[in-house]
Amino acid sequence: MRKIGIGLILLVGLFVIGCAEQPKRPSQAEHILNGEHRLRKMSERREVDSSISGGFFLIIGELNASTTTRVSVKFAWEMNDGTYAISSLPLEKIRVKIDKEVATPTIKFRWRRWERHSTPQIQKLMDDYIIYALITVKESDWPIQIKLPLNDQ
Numbered sequence: 001m002r003k004i005g006i007g008l009i010l011l012v013g014l015f016v017i018g019c020a021e022q023p024k025r026p027s028q029a030e031h032i033l034n035g036e037h038r039l040r041k042m043s044e045r046r047e048v049d050s051s052i053s054g055g056f057f058l059i060i061g062e063l064n065a066s067t068t069t070r071v072s073v074k075f076a077w078e079m080n081d082g083t084y085a086i087s088s089l090p091l092e093k094i095r096v097k098i099d100k101e102v103a104t105p106t107i108k109f110r111w112r113r114w115e116r117h118s119t120p121q122i123q124k125l126m127d128d129y130i131i132y133a134l135i136t137v138k139e140s141d142w143p144i145q146i147k148l149p150l151n152d153q
Contacts, residue, residue: 029111032080032122036106036108037078037107037108037109039076041075042073043073047072051065072088073088073091073094074088085122087123089130094132096135100138100139102136105135105138105141106136107133109132109134111131112128
């Protein structure tokens with residue numbers, strides 16, 4: 001009876017130790033995207049997609065056309081291993097913070113923290129993981145260029 005009690009205690013102890021939460025290893029995305037990264041170059045890119053479709057039966061028909069313009073920001077950023085990557089994000093995923101103390105413009109990513117890709121393809125991470133990117137710059141590096149219809153009157 002005593003041997004069963006000791007065996008049961010050992011079994012429960014091993015079960016509790018085995019079920020203890022193991023420390024999480026950083027994902028590949030975290031290794032690449034974590035922290036603030038220095039920016040080197042940045043440019044805006046416009047892409048226009050046009051499509052046309054239609055269908056006709058005898059003399060009755062329909063024709064549809066559409067044009068979509070996407071604006072993206074292409075930038076070179078220093079990764080955590082010291083190398084530079086060139087990536088792009090849609091303009092609506094970019095946020096800007098003005099900081100008069102910053103010496104070099106930086107970018108910081110906010111991303112989904114789940115792993116789906118087995119290989120860290122940088123642009124694939126940008127497309128699938130990034131929620132938004134925060135760019136921190138001096139005010140002199142981000143000039144005000146607001147053009148409203150009222151400005152022309």
